Amino acid sequence: MEQENKITIKEESYMASVWKEFRKNRSAVAGCVILILIILLAVGADVIAPYDPYEQNYVDALQWPSMKHLFGTDEFGRDIFSRVLYGARISLMVGVVSVAISCVCGCILGASAGYFGNFYDACVMRCMDVLLAIPSLLLNISIVSALGSGVFNMMLAVGISNIPRYCRIMRASVLQIKSIEYVDAARTAGGSSRWIITRHIIPNCLAPIIVQATLSVGSAIIACAGLSFIGVGISAPTPEWGAMLSNGRDFLRGYSYITLFPGLAIMVTVLALNLMGDGLRDAFDPKLRR
Amino acid sequence: MIKYIVRRLIALIPVLLGVTLIVFTLLYFTPGDPALVMLGDEATPEAIAQIHEELGWNDPFWVRYFHYVVDLLHGDLGQSYTNGRPVFELLIERLPKTITLALISTAIAVTLGIILGIIAAIKQNSIFDNLCMLLALVGISMPHFWQGLLLMLLFGVKLGWLPISGWGEVGNVILPSLTIGLGSMAIIARMTRSSMLEVINQDYINFAKAKGQKSSRIITGHELRNALIPIITTIAIQFGNMLGGSVITETIFAIPGVGKLMVDSIRSANYPVVQGGVLLIACIYCVNNLLVDVIYAFVDPRVKTNLSNAR
Amino acid sequence: MEEKKTTEPVSEQAVMTVKDLRTALKTRQGILYPVDGVSLEIPKGKIIGLVGESGCGKSMMANSIMNLLPKNGYVAEGSILFQGKELTTCSKEERRKLSGNRITLIFQDPMTSLNPVIRVGKQVEEVLKLHKNLSKEEAKKTVIQMFTDMGIPEPERRYYSFPHELSGGLRQRVMISAAMICRPDLLIADEPTTALDVTIEAQILKKMKTLQKEEGTSVLLITHDLGVVAEVCDLVYVMYAGKIVEAADVRELFHHPRHPYTEGLLNSLPSRNRGRRLRSIPGVVPILTEMPEGCRFAPRCPYATDACRQKQPEMRQVGDSHQVRCVLDRELISEGGEANG
Numbered sequence: 001m002e003q004e005n006k007i008t009i010k011e012e013s014y015m016a017s018v019w020k021e022f023r024k025n026r027s028a029v030a031g032c033v034i035l036i037l038i039i040l041l042a043v044g045a046d047v048i049a050p051y052d053p054y055e056q057n058y059v060d061a062l063q064w065p066s067m068k069h070l071f072g073t074d075e076f077g078r079d080i081f082s083r084v085l086y087g088a089r090i091s092l093m094v095g096v097v098s099v100a101i102s103c104v105c106g107c108i109l110g111a112s113a114g115y116f117g118n119f120y121d122a123c124v125m126r127c128m129d130v131l132l133a134i135p136s137l138l139l140n141i142s143i144v145s146a147l148g149s150g151v152f153n154m155m156l157a158v159g160i161s162n163i164p165r166y167c168r169i170m171r172a173s174v175l176q177i178k179s180i181e182y183v184d185a186a187r188t189a190g191g192s193s194r195w196i197i198t199r200h201i202i203p204n205c206l207a208p209i210i211v212q213a214t215l216s217v218g219s220a221i222i223a224c225a226g227l228s229f230i231g232v233g234i235s236a237p238t239p240e241w242g243a244m245l246s247n248g249r250d251f252l253r254g255y256s257y258i259t260l261f262p263g264l265a266i267m268v269t270v271l272a273l274n275l276m277g278d279g280l281r282d283a284f285d286p287k288l289r290r
Numbered sequence: 291m292i293k294y295i296v297r298r299l300i301a302l303i304p305v306l307l308g309v310t311l312i313v314f315t316l317l318y319f320t321p322g323d324p325a326l327v328m329l330g331d332e333a334t335p336e337a338i339a340q341i342h343e344e345l346g347w348n349d350p351f352w353v354r355y356f357h358y359v360v361d362l363l364h365g366d367l368g369q370s371y372t373n374g375r376p377v378f379e380l381l382i383e384r385l386p387k388t389i390t391l392a393l394i395s396t397a398i399a400v401t402l403g404i405i406l407g408i409i410a411a412i413k414q415n416s417i418f419d420n421l422c423m424l425l426a427l428v429g430i431s432m433p434h435f436w437q438g439l440l441l442m443l444l445f446g447v448k449l450g451w452l453p454i455s456g457w458g459e460v461g462n463v464i465l466p467s468l469t470i471g472l473g474s475m476a477i478i479a480r481m482t483r484s485s486m487l488e489v490i491n492q493d494y495i496n497f498a499k500a501k502g503q504k505s506s507r508i509i510t511g512h513e514l515r516n517a518l519i520p521i522i523t524t525i526a527i528q529f530g531n532m533l534g535g536s537v538i539t540e541t542i543f544a545i546p547g548v549g550k551l552m553v554d555s556i557r558s559a560n561y562p563v564v565q566g567g568v569l570l571i572a573c574i575y576c577v578n579n580l581l582v583d584v585i586y587a588f589v590d591p592r593v594k595t596n597l598s599n600a601r
Numbered sequence: 602m603e604e605k606k607t608t609e610p611v612s613e614q615a616v617m618t619v620k621d622l623r624t625a626l627k628t629r630q631g632i633l634y635p636v637d638g639v640s641l642e643i644p645k646g647k648i649i650g651l652v653g654e655s656g657c658g659k660s661m662m663a664n665s666i667m668n669l670l671p672k673n674g675y676v677a678e679g680s681i682l683f684q685g686k687e688l689t690t691c692s693k694e695e696r697r698k699l700s701g702n703r704i705t706l707i708f709q710d711p712m713t714s715l716n717p718v719i720r721v722g723k724q725v726e727e728v729l730k731l732h733k734n735l736s737k738e739e740a741k742k743t744v745i746q747m748f749t750d751m752g753i754p755e756p757e758r759r760y761y762s763f764p765h766e767l768s769g770g771l772r773q774r775v776m777i778s779a780a781m782i783c784r785p786d787l788l789i790a791d792e793p794t795t796a797l798d799v800t801i802e803a804q805i806l807k808k809m810k811t812l813q814k815e816e817g818t819s820v821l822l823i824t825h826d827l828g829v830v831a832e833v834c835d836l837v838y839v840m841y842a843g844k845i846v847e848a849a850d851v852r853e854l855f856h857h858p859r860h861p862y863t864e865g866l867l868n869s870l871p872s873r874n875r876g877r878r879l880r881s882i883p884g885v886v887p888i889l890t891e892m893p894e895g896c897r898f899a900p901r902c903p904y905a906t907d908a909c910r911q912k913q914p915e916m917r918q919v920g921d922s923h924q925v926r927c928v929l930d931r932e933l934i935s936e937g938g939e940a941n942g
Contacts, residue, residue: 126308138537229435230538245439249542263440267431267436270431501728502702515716516716516717516718
């Protein structure tokens, strides 16, 4: 959101037309609304959640969903609804922070590689090739097991493995923009490298980056849940969606609701993000506009 | 063409070297003392020190990395800490299961994905198209381990049609390959649709129509042929992701493949196996990507011309 | 509607007769008619020019005849009669058998009209496979013979080329080969030389004309270039904003244009205005959603009166082979200085 505001000031008419296009796209708006709802639920978890997500209550263990426990309870009697709410906080944070990590690192690397070119460019791109050569889940697992589990390490791992995506987008945009005359004009006018990068190049690369970022918050959430699911991410008592799913596996027979709700939460969140990302992409893409 | 392949193979060497460096570095810094894993909790400090000495663990980082790479070149991935067997052997033993699974899933994803994508594109904006694309988006948004659990719940637990874990029978393959394949199918369907839509509006499709070609032949002979080119890349990426994703799926369905071996090894701090596994899959992944580029050159004559001009 | 006698121009024997054709496009702004009541006749063995600025509905006209309208387009009214067969009502299958065989089309841009992943020889051969019962070798031989006739150097080698390996001129020659290989009765050429260099344009036009003479094919040449028309056409239809505004024999049209629009087009032709300033027609073709009520050219016409702006003029006969859709009765002088004051 913050990023978008910044551009609105710089290129008002363009952003306004993107926004107009985006608003026309019903499914994108639906995604946006769902996402805002999820964010509100996550922020207001303290107020909304009927129970403490960590509080164990063996009397109420393994209760099917009812009015008392909306999503039922797990084997320790913890209220799944409350845990899903708190889980939203973790998942959203993990998604946004890891994307921020990869976005910032990737953009800096990509922009500098495209801008300076030559040997530096070759080095950076070879490093990206190496990162891309390892399937991201395996890379995540290796990084997390080296750094040790925990929320921050997990975000770092997912962040690192996604750096190449942004690096490539950024580099391609920079190379493309570099060949356009106005950058030459800025250079002859005596602009410094930094000035040219921040004033001319970055505003023009933002569209693909924003789209990619929106879409990859979703995949980052899935990746993190996956790590927790196989037990290398966030561990047991923390109400993380992936960890909850992993836990529910043992109770698939008879207590399927334990696996149902956290998974549903992941799906709805990611779906909202994907709808929004698709909408943004269509809105940004002038080819599709008519 | 052969020159191109050779050049690409040579370019692969630094990348794979980079992969070994990353994998080695990560596991170098992984906490926990493997000697403890090998000797058990009651090991004496002397015994631990002796193992460190024997395996060269007191050497500096670069020396150890050098030895590691030299061993790799000899096909030696080290030994499993837990049972002392060569890692290479352990991996090769399990690789066929992982590959089989990935191939079957790819086959499912490709056939269904392309067919659905084509129909959606032809019937653009119809109810079928909208439904297909909504389902595809839902498919992409589902974490596939959850999909796996749901499939297991429905077909294994509730209906009891299919076994929910293990390996060896035909039935064992179905749920895991669906689990891996459905998400990819959604991605391929979306890609096929947009690629087809792009092609449908091209002038050369009108030319084919003006020649009096039947619409069915226009789809298979002209549209699909052109639309498939970008889809090939998607399929390859998906195949690679399936190899990586096998880690989770094999864990869920208790399939004794490379993925499950790796997860089990992480849990027991059996690092050579993890190292070897990551390396093996990265290698397959790279060769897979190379293969795609070669196929690409065969399917798209424009790429081929560029290659021969670049020489 | 126009009376029968006025819609019947010059010719004896027509290959194709289009009557009151209206082609509709369904859009968000409602139903639009890019082709709005066009009648024309294509006599056997003649080259007919259809001239107009871009956006006047020329290509839509060609697409209506070839059944290549976009998904939201359809023929709303009128008839297209080809050798006694009504194309607007006959079955898809029948039309498919005609197109590429009896009626063929040359596209505007040879760069994008050939499938990039199929060898050009195969793309031409596809026509033979569809419409002629030839063995593989015969088909290949016919294609190579056609390439030779079209003046494509090294036809055997070119047969195996991919489109991107050929120059624009060669690609258009390939396109024409595909269009002529079944010896069609009617060839529609939609701006066949617009995308090419001037020198290649001349070669291609010459080739087309020779082939047309040899085979006795009728040609509907769609173009915005009056120079091309003067060079190859027998009869000319001038189209403006979805309607035919003038139809005449090519000499007649160039020497005695009756419609102010034709006059404007001629005045903007360099070769006819040596030593004088070229004059372009002010304004642009009205967009489909904002068609003027009366004569569609009135907003740009230097002679327009209030009457012109209120009522759509009908097509009327002004000479043996000359019709015009204009109420002005005096003969405009094409060299036109006086008329303009």
